Amino acid sequence: MTTELEPVAEFRARARVWLRDNLPPAPPDQGPPDSKEEWDRARELQRMLHDGGFAGICFPEEYGGLGLTPAHQQAFTKESYAYEMPVILNVPTLSICAATLVDLGTEEQKREYLPAVLRGDIVLVQLLSEPRGGSDLAGLTTRAERDGDRWILNGSKIWSSGAYAADYGLCLARTNWEVPKHRGLTMFLVPIGAAGVTVQRIKQVTGSTEFCQEFFDDVVLADEAVIGQVDNGWEAASRLLYHERSAIGGTSPYISGARPHIGGEESPILDIARDSGQLDDIRVREDIGEARAMQVVRDQLIDHITRSVLAGELPPAAGSITRLFSAENSWLQTDLAVKVAGAAAATHAPGDPVDTARIGTDFLFRAAWSLAGGSTEIARTVISERVLGMPREHAADRDVPFNEVKRGR
Ligand SMILES: Cc1cc2nc3c(=O)[nH]c(=O)nc-3n(C[C@H](O)[C@H](O)[C@H](O)COP(=O)(O)OP(=O)(O)OC[C@H]3O[C@@H](n4cnc5c(N)ncnc54)[C@H](O)[C@@H]3O)c2cc1C
Known part of the structure; x- marks a missing residue:
């Protein structure tokens, strides 16, 4: 017997009320978590979502999820932007590791670990x-x-x-x-x-x-x-890497409360230009336009690839296209932000009129976006071989027993 799913609009309206009544406003973005306390807070928030009936929106019901659709997840995420959410549990715990367990875990493993993950009791890496x-x-x-x-x-x-x-x-x-x-x-x-x-x-x-x-x-x-x-x-590993590409590229249905792709935050460039009085500068306006155009293309691309993979028109490896684009876009956004902020990107102090706190560190970290979730070079290889069907690159160790493969010490 199939039960009717709650319509997305009703679910969204219910989520809006619950979020308003239960979660505090989003704190300022403080970058990657660096303390156990931040993780404990994320576990606590995940528990609140779970008890409120909004955890694991796309996870199967039999393992503690809600068994709803990506459209329900997207609706919830849009409502949740303004609130403090356990976003650090998205990657890799929920969208990569738990997703792999859903696909490949034994019944016992799924029953033991997935409900605990969705309750915030277990963090996976x-x-x-x-x-x-x-x-x-x-x-x-x-x-x-x-x-x-x-x-x-x-x-x-x-x-x-x-x-x-x-x-x-x-x-x-x-x-x-x-x-x-x-x-x-x-x-x-x-x-x-x-x-x-x-x-x-x-x-x-x-x-x-x-x-x-x-x-x-x-x-x-x-x-x-x-x-x-x-x-x-x-x-x-292939299953896990598929989920990783989806998470990094923005097509994962298991990410909640955060823009589902790297560099997903809105570009700060417009605010910087406004706060520093550069809105009338024609070159700055061009930079703002370029940054905005790339964000629009990124969102459209994610939408297109998600739908095409779900419809079977593109292979799952097509997640590498959004993964690659997200990395390129992150570099561009960070570089443009530094260009417009100028020296303020490196000299920010609390209370400065132009909020450039994250720009300097984002700039230092930007190379990571070409490596996390598999490098962009590897993404290009995946796209050429598994999406475009081009010949596989040469590998000297193919079909050779591993103990006979030459390796550096
Ligand atoms: C933010 C972030 C989070 C991460 N989180 C995790 C994590 O949680 N768990 C985990 O296990 N790992 C994690 N990683 C590691 C990540 O998976 C690796 O950095 C990535 O797979 C590349 O491996 P490497 O850094 O050892 O580079 P290498 O494999 O040594 O590659 C070095 C360079 O050579 C290039 N290269 C290598 N082989 C080829 C080839 N055949 N063709 C063309 N170019 C090639 C690569 O693209 C890269 O530019 C994380 C990395 C980052 C940046």
């Missing part, structure tokens, strides 16, 4: 990239070895956003060295607090310590920690 490089993901060397009915994990992961505040990480490890690289991997759900896991924070040029490196020394994992099938971790 991705443990994929390694110190030797993140682009050649299938060439990773963190290993999990069988020991009776358990696994022993050794190795290191890096650039894991927010791992210091997380409960579990989805960790891709090598479980078979005698087959080509894509065929010997397994995805595990690793408790960050397990014995043998060491988490170190990394300080970036912006001052943020959001990134972490993890070291695994004989970490014991049960068979129940395997996501998907043993040695078939590339399928799990």
Whole structure:
């Protein structure tokens, strides 16, 4: 029996009232979370959404979600812009890790973890990239070895956003060295607090310590920690990367309360030009126009790709198009903002008439948008091979057992 879904307009009206009555106004944007307190606050807000009946809008009902459509999610998100929301739980917890669990988790895993995630009790992170490089993901060397009915994990992961505040990480490890690289991997759900896991924070040029490196020394994992099938971790990784591209590119239905793509904030350039008295400058007006035009194109592109993938007119890999565009657009927006702000971008002090607080750090961080979620070079390869159907690029290690592949030490 199918039950009628609540019409989007009614859902939106109900959300508007609930948000107004329950959530405080949005605080000023403070950049990436850098303290445990910010994560605790996000968990608390997620709990409020859950108890209010607005968590996991597109997650299946049987695992604690609402089972509604992307249109319901978009409507809720638009209503929520003005309120304090647990936006740091969107990526990677909800839109990447939990989404992968929905696709590949066992019934037990889904029942155990998904409702807890939607209640804000569990924060998930991705443990994929390694110190030797993140682009050649299938060439990773963190290993999990069988020991009776358990696994022993050794190795290191890096650039894991927010791992210091997380409960579990989805960790891709090598479980078979005698087959080509894509065929010997397994995805595990690793408790960050397990014995043998060491988490170190990394300080970036912006001052943020959001990134972490993890070291695994004989970490014991049960068979129940395997996501998907043993040695078939590339399928799990592909699913996870699909969700990552969707999240970064702006087509994920699991993101709530934030503009669903990198660089999604509205461009500050108009405010800067107004506050600094440059609105009549013809060159500044051109910059404002260029920034605005790119935002409009981005929104249209996201809409078009989302609909085309859902309708089966484009392959899921088309998420790489929006991922690439979002990165290019983020660079452009940041560069134009610095151009218009001039020296104020570097010298902001609290109370300055022109609010340029974030511009300098955004500028320093902008290279990250070409790397996060897989680099833009890799996105171009994905688009050429898997969207346009061009020949695959040469790989010296294709079909070679991994233990015979030459590697640097
Ligand atoms: C904001 C942010 C958040 C992140 N969060 C996480 C996270 O939570 N978990 C996680 O596991 N990782 C995370 N990462 C890491 C990210 O996935 C990697 O940075 C990315 O995959 C690239 O890997 P790398 O930095 O090791 O660069 P490398 O793989 O060493 O590549 C270096 C350069 O070479 C280029 N290159 C490499 N191979 C090719 C090729 N075949 N063709 C053309 N060019 C190539 C790359 O494009 C890049 O420009 C995050 C990164 C950022 C910036």
